[in-house]
Amino acid sequence: MSYQAPLRDMRFVLHELFDVAGHCERLGNGLDRELIDGVLEEAAAFTGNEIAPLNRNSDEEGCRLENGQVSTPKGFRAAYKQYVENGWASMTGPVDFGGQGFPQLVSFAFHEMLMGASLSFRVYSGLTEGAVLALDKHGSDELKRDYLGKMVSGEWTGTMCLTEPQAGTDLALLRTKAEPQADGSYKVTGNKIFISGGEQDMSENIVHLVLARLPDAPAGVKGISLLLVPKFVANADGTPGAVNALSCGAIEHKMGIKGASTCVMNFDGATGWLVGEANQGLACMFTMMNDARFQVGLQGLGLGEAAFQGALRYARERLQSRGLTGAAAPEKAADPIIVHPDVRRMLLTQKTLVEGCRMLAAYTARQLDLEHGADDAAARKAAAKRAALLIPIVKAFFTDMGQESASHAVQVYGGHGFIREWGMEQLMRDSRITQLYEGTNGIQALDLIRRKLLGDGGAELNALIDEFAAMTRDAAGQPALAEMASVVEARLQQWRELAAQVIASSQQDAQEIGATSVDFLQYSAYVLLAGFWLQAAATAQRALDAGTGEAAFYQAKLQSAAFYLRRVLPRASSHREALLGGAACLMAMPEESFAF
Ligand SMILES: Cc1cc2nc3c(=O)[nH]c(=O)nc-3n(C[C@H](O)[C@H](O)[C@H](O)COP(=O)(O)OP(=O)(O)OC[C@H]3O[C@@H](n4cnc5c(N)ncnc54)[C@H](O)[C@@H]3O)c2cc1C
Numbered sequence: 001m002s003y004q005a006p007l008r009d010m011r012f013v014l015h016e017l018f019d020v021a022g023h024c025e026r027l028g029n030g031l032d033r034e035l036i037d038g039v040l041e042e043a044a045a046f047t048g049n050e051i052a053p054l055n056r057n058s059d060e061e062g063c064r065l066e067n068g069q070v071s072t073p074k075g076f077r078a079a080y081k082q083y084v085e086n087g088w089a090s091m092t093g094p095v096d097f098g099g100q101g102f103p104q105l106v107s108f109a110f111h112e113m114l115m116g117a118s119l120s121f122r123v124y125s126g127l128t129e130g131a132v133l134a135l136d137k138h139g140s141d142e143l144k145r146d147y148l149g150k151m152v153s154g155e156w157t158g159t160m161c162l163t164e165p166q167a168g169t170d171l172a173l174l175r176t177k178a179e180p181q182a183d184g185s186y187k188v189t190g191n192k193i194f195i196s197g198g199e200q201d202m203s204e205n206i207v208h209l210v211l212a213r214l215p216d217a218p219a220g221v222k223g224i225s226l227l228l229v230p231k232f233v234a235n236a237d238g239t240p241g242a243v244n245a246l247s248c249g250a251i252e253h254k255m256g257i258k259g260a261s262t263c264v265m266n267f268d269g270a271t272g273w274l275v276g277e278a279n280q281g282l283a284c285m286f287t288m289m290n291d292a293r294f295q296v297g298l299q300g301l302g303l304g305e306a307a308f309q310g311a312l313r314y315a316r317e318r319l320q321s322r323g324l325t326g327a328a329a330p331e332k333a334a335d336p337i338i339v340h341p342d343v344r345r346m347l348l349t350q351k352t353l354v355e356g357c358r359m360l361a362a363y364t365a366r367q368l369d370l371e372h373g374a375d376d377a378a379a380r381k382a383a384a385k386r387a388a389l390l391i392p393i394v395k396a397f398f399t400d401m402g403q404e405s406a407s408h409a410v411q412v413y414g415g416h417g418f419i420r421e422w423g424m425e426q427l428m429r430d431s432r433i434t435q436l437y438e439g440t441n442g443i444q445a446l447d448l449i450r451r452k453l454l455g456d457g458g459a460e461l462n463a464l465i466d467e468f469a470a471m472t473r474d475a476a477g478q479p480a481l482a483e484m485a486s487v488v489e490a491r492l493q494q495w496r497e498l499a500a501q502v503i504a505s506s507q508q509d510a511q512e513i514g515a516t517s518v519d520f521l522q523y524s525a526y527v528l529l530a531g532f533w534l535q536a537a538a539t540a541q542r543a544l545d546a547g548t549g550e551a552a553f554y555q556a557k558l559q560s561a562a563f564y565l566r567r568v569l570p571r572a573s574s575h576r577e578a579l580l581g582g583a584a585c586l587m588a589m590p591e592e593s594f595a596f
Contacts, residue, residue: 001423003052005044047117055118058259080202089154104365115302120259130288131158138276146234156205178212198263199248226281229272256429297394300402307409308350352564356529392444397525399434445517468531475538515583519575526572537561
């Protein structure tokens with residue numbers, strides 16, 4: 001299956017909606033519009049020409065484990081070498097350690113492309129970037145000196161070792177031990193499962209970030225520490241040295257992302273070093289998890305785009321039946337299926353969800369950049385709060401959207417969608433994991449309500465709604481958009497009221513938190529996307545009024561916005577009604593009665 005980066009839409013989002021060049025100037029990173037466009041074009045060529053062609057075979061071939069060594073699918077090793085040599089791996093890394101310090105508002109677009117080209121390939125590098133963030137923020141100077149530079153360059157990869165057989169969502173249950181040694185290191189012992197890239201043949205060293213308990217640690221999540229445990233201990237000259245006491249015991253055989261190794265990792269008294277303070281491991285890991293959750297959201301976006309591209313290509317070529325009002329292509333035996341309203345419904349649903357999520361991704365990326373790079377502390381704090389509110393929405397909604405888009409793609413292909421050679425069923429299988437790992441989407445929704453909404457009594461959410469309400473008032477000033485603006489305005493007001501209701505009911509009955517969470521997250525996402533579609537429409541209308549050219553592109557934006565507001569946004573109403581249905585009907589049935 002071919003993949004082409006959606007460069008025109010990316011430029012629309014980056015330049016026309018988010019003024020990426022102005023953003024870079026504010027951050028002082030020396031990137032200008034020309035450079036950014038050049039990087040995006042290179043990225044499109046790399047992902048489309050080098051990575052996408054590997055994806056299908058990676059699904060067929062999968063990974064192999066022999067004598068403790070994992071072989072990745074044909075072509076992955078060479079492509080990863082190129083990925084490192086061309087500097088893609090170091091794009092976002094800290095400048096002090098050889099990174100290029102690209103802001104997320106630029107790099108997110110590259111990462112979306114990578115995910116769309118091959119999620120399996122991206123898995124190996126994705127967690128390394130999160131590990132770099134955690135190590136840079138919490139690691140000792142010695143650890144940074146010995147490991148960070150190689151991880152930033154991508155020569156060494158990183159993993160995230162949280163999950164154990166008995167400890168998935170609930171990390172309080174984890175048992176891996178870390179015992180202090182006289183030289184300041186620790187001996188790490190335990191079994192981790194489901195470790196992405198735990199073993200592979202692409203990088204010369206693998207640096208595991210492992211959650212474990214010290215001997216005197218308090219029970220539960222307050223007694224978890226983070227340790228760096230390398231496959232090969234780094235030599236003083238920066239080369240991989242002594243083999244550590246850890247191994248890959250097995251790899252999983254799974255539904256999708258078969259080209260990405262998912263490993264059982266055994267730590268048998270392996271040497272490790274503390275990252276951050278003892279018993280503060282979860283807080284340190286959260287640095288990595290926030291990034292990882294944003295990245296998993298982008299996985300949904302990339303796969304959703306890839307599925308849309310596949311569906312669109314097919315819908316323009318496949319000839320079946322005539323259009324309802326007569327032949328659209330009388331010279332052919334039948335019309336292309338894109339003439340049928342139901343096929344258009346699926347394609348436009350994909351298109352508007354994907355492009356809507358891309359706008360929200362850019363907005364979130366900008367907050368992440370400001371959280372780390374704004375020059376005053378108040379701006380950094382405000383951006384951190386905004387990003388924290390949005391990350392669970394991005395992770396859960398984008399990945400649900402990716403799965404939905406893949407499912408529409410299968411449907412657009414008809415029976416051929418079910419057949420392997422067309423690639424749509426692979427996208428459906430590959431995207432399914434994104435709803436599960438990095439905290440299931442149910443857990444993201446709980447995080448949104450419990451930590452983010454109840455955490456500050458709804459203050460940050462109301463600030464976000466205020467910002468969107470102001471943008472809506474601006475758009476309402478354009479006569480052509482008055483009707484769209486009134487739809488969005490009404491939804492923003494409803495969102496505010498709904499949040500207040502959810503807070504009140506959750507305070508009265510804790511079960512309401514879990515009973516309303518998924519619907520509230522979905523509702524919030526649909527309304528957020530409506531706000532962005534209105535902004536897109538306003539920008540497009542201005543371009544049309546100014547006669548800047550590309551009229552068809554901007555008309556399509558207006559038509560997409562109209563479709564989204566009329567045909568997709570109404571889903572928010574059913575989520576609202578469902579959540580107002582309350583917890584009682586969920587909790588009333590005794591456990592035994594489920595089996596009747
Ligand atoms: C391919 C793959 C790659 C992975 N990569 C990594 C990795 O690199 N590193 C790593 O550490 N882990 C990794 N994981 C593990 C992954 O993050 C976990 O599988 C995931 O967090 C869920 O944990 P679990 O499977 O134990 O499910 P469980 O925690 O057992 O959850 C089962 C169900 O119960 C629900 N549930 C659990 N608790 C609650 C609650 N409090 N409230 C409401 N619902 C709840 C969940 O939402 C879910 O639907 C990977 C998994 C896979 C399959």
